[in-house]
Amino acid sequence: MTLDNLFRPALSQMLPYAPGEQPPPGSGIKLNTNENPYPPPPAVVEAIRQAATGPLNRYPDPMANSFRQAAAEALGIPGPEWILAGNGSDEILTLLVRGFVGEGQKLRLPYPSYILYRTLADIQGASWEQTPFEDGWKLPAAFGNNSDDLRLVLLPNPNSPSGTIVPPSEVKKISDSLTCPLVVDEAYADFAETNCLDLVKQNERVFVTRTLSKSYGLAGLRFGFLVAQPHVVAELTKIKDSYNCDAISIAAATAAMGCKDWLANIKTKMNATRAAMQTRLTAMGFDVTPSHANFVWCQHPSSNHKAIYEYLKQNQILIRYMQFPDWGDGLRISVGTDEQIDTCLSTIERALKS
Amino acid sequence: MTLDNLFRPALSQMLPYAPGEQPPPGSGIKLNTNENPYPPPPAVVEAIRQAATGPLNRYPDPMANSFRQAAAEALGIPGPEWILAGNGSDEILTLLVRGFVGEGQKLRLPYPSYILYRTLADIQGASWEQTPFEDGWKLPAAFGNNSDDLRLVLLPNPNSPSGTIVPPSEVKKISDSLTCPLVVDEAYADFAETNCLDLVKQNERVFVTRTLSKSYGLAGLRFGFLVAQPHVVAELTKIKDSYNCDAISIAAATAAMGCKDWLANIKTKMNATRAAMQTRLTAMGFDVTPSHANFVWCQHPSSNHKAIYEYLKQNQILIRYMQFPDWGDGLRISVGTDEQIDTCLSTIERALKS
Numbered sequence: 001m002t003l004d005n006l007f008r009p010a011l012s013q014m015l016p017y018a019p020g021e022q023p024p025p026g027s028g029i030k031l032n033t034n035e036n037p038y039p040p041p042p043a044v045v046e047a048i049r050q051a052a053t054g055p056l057n058r059y060p061d062p063m064a065n066s067f068r069q070a071a072a073e074a075l076g077i078p079g080p081e082w083i084l085a086g087n088g089s090d091e092i093l094t095l096l097v098r099g100f101v102g103e104g105q106k107l108r109l110p111y112p113s114y115i116l117y118r119t120l121a122d123i124q125g126a127s128w129e130q131t132p133f134e135d136g137w138k139l140p141a142a143f144g145n146n147s148d149d150l151r152l153v154l155l156p157n158p159n160s161p162s163g164t165i166v167p168p169s170e171v172k173k174i175s176d177s178l179t180c181p182l183v184v185d186e187a188y189a190d191f192a193e194t195n196c197l198d199l200v201k202q203n204e205r206v207f208v209t210r211t212l213s214k215s216y217g218l219a220g221l222r223f224g225f226l227v228a229q230p231h232v233v234a235e236l237t238k239i240k241d242s243y244n245c246d247a248i249s250i251a252a253a254t255a256a257m258g259c260k261d262w263l264a265n266i267k268t269k270m271n272a273t274r275a276a277m278q279t280r281l282t283a284m285g286f287d288v289t290p291s292h293a294n295f296v297w298c299q300h301p302s303s304n305h306k307a308i309y310e311y312l313k314q315n316q317i318l319i320r321y322m323q324f325p326d327w328g329d330g331l332r333i334s335v336g337t338d339e340q341i342d343t344c345l346s347t348i349e350r351a352l353k354s
Numbered sequence: 355m356t357l358d359n360l361f362r363p364a365l366s367q368m369l370p371y372a373p374g375e376q377p378p379p380g381s382g383i384k385l386n387t388n389e390n391p392y393p394p395p396p397a398v399v400e401a402i403r404q405a406a407t408g409p410l411n412r413y414p415d416p417m418a419n420s421f422r423q424a425a426a427e428a429l430g431i432p433g434p435e436w437i438l439a440g441n442g443s444d445e446i447l448t449l450l451v452r453g454f455v456g457e458g459q460k461l462r463l464p465y466p467s468y469i470l471y472r473t474l475a476d477i478q479g480a481s482w483e484q485t486p487f488e489d490g491w492k493l494p495a496a497f498g499n500n501s502d503d504l505r506l507v508l509l510p511n512p513n514s515p516s517g518t519i520v521p522p523s524e525v526k527k528i529s530d531s532l533t534c535p536l537v538v539d540e541a542y543a544d545f546a547e548t549n550c551l552d553l554v555k556q557n558e559r560v561f562v563t564r565t566l567s568k569s570y571g572l573a574g575l576r577f578g579f580l581v582a583q584p585h586v587v588a589e590l591t592k593i594k595d596s597y598n599c600d601a602i603s604i605a606a607a608t609a610a611m612g613c614k615d616w617l618a619n620i621k622t623k624m625n626a627t628r629a630a631m632q633t634r635l636t637a638m639g640f641d642v643t644p645s646h647a648n649f650v651w652c653q654h655p656s657s658n659h660k661a662i663y664e665y666l667k668q669n670q671i672l673i674r675y676m677q678f679p680d681w682g683d684g685l686r687i688s689v690g691t692d693e694q695i696d697t698c699l700s701t702i703e704r705a706l707k708s
Binding site: 229 | 505
C-alpha cells in the first residue's frame, strides 16, 4: 500500500481551502483579505515587547484567563467562563466542527458565504448543504429547518462577500427554530451596529465567534475567541490543544481588550472610508451592496469583473475576484486607507475605460 | 434534546487530557512539565521585539517559509518542503491523528508513555492500544505488528516518563515492519545523542516531530514542526488552519534555528545537571533510569512516591508524581538550574527521613 492510500479517504478526496493571495509585504496595495490597513493599538505593541522578556521558557496559561477576564468586561459578557480563546477564530471554527459534526453528518451554511466552512466539513468526512440567500441578501426561513443528520449551522454575520447583516431579531428566529447549534461568525461585527452576543445568554445553542484579526489590526497575531454558555466552553476545552494560545498573543489580546477608544476611532475612520468607497463605486456604475463590514462587494452590470481584477493586479493592486457557481461573480474590495482606496478606485476607472 | 446530547458522542464519553499543574509564575520551584529553566536565546527575544513593530495587521506567511528554510539548513534536511510548522508540536500531533486515524480506527503507543496520544484518539472517536515496554524500557518486536484497523503508531523518543531512547537501528526495524506510518516524537531529542531524522529520508512512512518548547526555552511561544517527505507535508497542509503560526512566533522560531552554539551550550549544561541529579538520587537509594531527556525518572524501592511529591509541594517544589495502572508509579523530575535541583533533592532527602 502506498502512503497516499493511508491518509483518511476524506482528505484524499477533498480540495484544500485557498485563502486570498499573500504577496510579500510592501509589494503594492493589498485589499484582498480584509486586513486592517492601520497598525494595532500602541498598547498592544508595548504588551508584546514586554512579553518578549517574560518567562517564555514556561508554558502559557492554558485557558488565557487574563484575556477572558478582559474580554468579558469589554463586551459585557457575564464572566470569563463564557469565553474560549483560540489561535485565530479559524481554530475556534475547527473546534466547533470537530465538537459537533461527526463523519457522515452535516453542517449548513448560507450561499454565497464563507466557503471555509465547507472545507471544515470535508476534513471531518462530513457533508455540507448551502441555503441560498434570497434577493437583498435575506436569509430564508428554511435556514432554520431541521433534519436528522444536521449537526451545526454556521452564519457569518456580517456576511462575506456581501458585507450584509442579518438583524439579531431574525437570527433569533432561526436559532429558536433549530434544534442543533447555530454559530454566528462575527469576524466583522466591530464594523457593524448590531451583534448577537445577547442571544448567547438566551439560548445555549447560540455561539458567537470573534477575531482580533480585522478590527484590531492583528491578523498576524492569530487570536480569536468563542462566546458561549459555560458548559459549552467547558466541553470544547476537551478538544483543544492544552496550550493553544501562546504567552505573547495572550498578553497582546488582553491589552487589546482595554483599547475601547482606539477601537471606536478605527471604526469611525474605516466606516467613513467605506461610505466614500460606496459612493464613488456607485457613481462609476457599480451595483454596490451596502456594507456593515470592512469591505465592499460590488458588481458592474456591463463590465468583466475578472478583467478589472487582472488590470488592478498588473498595477500592483490586489482585490478579490470571487466567482460563485450557479450564482454569479463580483469584486470584493477591503477598506484600506483613503490614499490606497483613491489609487484603487482611480485604477478601476481606467480599467472601465480601457 | 439538550445541548449535552448534541456534542459528538466520542467527546461526551472521553476524559480530558490533564497537563501538568501550571501555578502562577514565581511561586516556588517548578520541575513538573520539563520546561527549560533558562530563558531562550537573546537573538530570539530580539526577533520578537522587532516583530512587535512589524506589519501585524497583515496575515502571516501561511507556510512559515523563513522558518522552514532555516530549520532545513540547521538540521541537514533536504529542503523546506520537508517541514511543516505548527502551533506547538501538539498541533502537529493533532494534524497527524486527524490525517490518518478515522472514527473506529486505531492508533498504537508504547506503555508507559505520553498519554496525550490516547486523548487524540478519543477525540477522533478512534481507539488506541498500548504495547508495554519490556524490561529495561526495550521496545518489543510486537510494536511493529500490523492489523487492518491500525492506522498510526506513535513513539516518543526519548520517551516520557522514562527518558530512555530506542536506537535508530531499532526504530528502523519497527518502521520497516509497519505498513502504517510511524511518528517518532522527538520533543526531547536535542538532549540525546541520536535521532531518527535520517529514517525520514529512507521511508515515506516515518515522520519526526520536534518542538522548540524544551531545548530552546520557548514553551510559552508554541512552536513545533514535522519532518516528513514532501508529499506528506503537502497533504497534511490541507488539514491545518490557513494561518496556524503567527508572525511573531515565526520570526522567533526562525531566529532560534540560527542559535546552534547556544543550543550546544544549553545541552552541555543541562546534561551535566542531569548527570549530577542521577548520581545523587542513586546515592539516596532511588532506582534511577539513565535519561536522554531533560528530566529524570526515579523510583524508590521502599518509600511512598506520592508522599514525597506531596512533601515537596508543601515546600513549594513541584515535580511530577505519575501512576500508571497495571504498571507502577514513580517520580519525574525536570532538569532545573543547579540551585533548583539542589533545593529539590535536599528536600527529598528530608522527606525520606521524615
